[in-house]
Amino acid sequence: MKRPLLLIPAIVFAVMAVLLAVGLNLNPREVPSPLIGKPVPAFELSRLKDPQATLGSADLTGRVSLLNVWATWCVSCRAEHKLLMALAETGEVDIYGLNYKDERDAALRWLQVYGDPYVANAFDDDGRVGIDWGVYGTPETFVIDGDGVVRHKVIGPLSADIVNERILPLVRQLKSRG
């Protein structure tokens, strides 16, 4: 090529196009959680079904589990509920719930009508524990390993793809590690 400098605009254009294409395909709602790789935040809340008993960080330690943040006012929680039911039925992993800024009666009714995939639910009335978990867009689902370390976070409703391609493989891998 006689004048290689003429290529520069074309190269700059190509680089910008690639960067913008990547940027446009990122989901700005998915803010990476600083909790990944850290132990679960300490908490202790009353249980949804049995207010006398408590559910806390100690219950999320010892075996691989999921923590699903949900509320009856959350429309997309309704959308992912069926998947949670199916996931619970496989028996592959314990699902705990964090019932976030909800009303006890409404939440109990929801579980009665749509089914209850949870081992137990913590009742986070004022959302204070939600803040410690960095919750900002229900539903959110955390994968927690046997040592009580947060391994993964899904923001927004679960989909069959997310469950089959991200959650279940990770759960199996964490389990096999012991």
Next chain:
Amino acid sequence: MLPRLLRPALLGLAMSMPAHASTLADFDFTGNVSEAHYKEVISELRCLVCQNESLASSQAELAQDLREEVYKMMDAGKTDDEIVEFLVARYGDFVLYDPPLKPSTWLLWFGPFVLAALALLVMGYTVRKRSRGVEQGLTAAERERVASLLGEETENRKS
């Protein structure tokens, strides 16, 4: 007078406003916390729900909760750094309008300067090359052609 048709719409709008919009009036600024300082802190933090609003301007429920947390922390005598640390530990650097300087943000901080330097280099190179070209001047054949073109033009003007 408002057009009749508009009135129900405005009423509906007014009724859809959050009933418990938490405003600065909800907080007591007569004690440990100065209002100006509080405003300054919350306007430098970003709301995660309405992502282009600050914690100060957002009416998302989470923003209201976080404003309350910030107030409580200030009331308890926490420093600004401690408050920011609290939020970053939970929500990440995303809550900061002023991103910290670290390897993952180098491109963000230095990228524009690198681009500007590249642009200057290319410009310098081009300008030097061009001025060299001018010094060389025109060849005899080119001179002749210019003369004939200019001559033609003056002819045209006359007619």
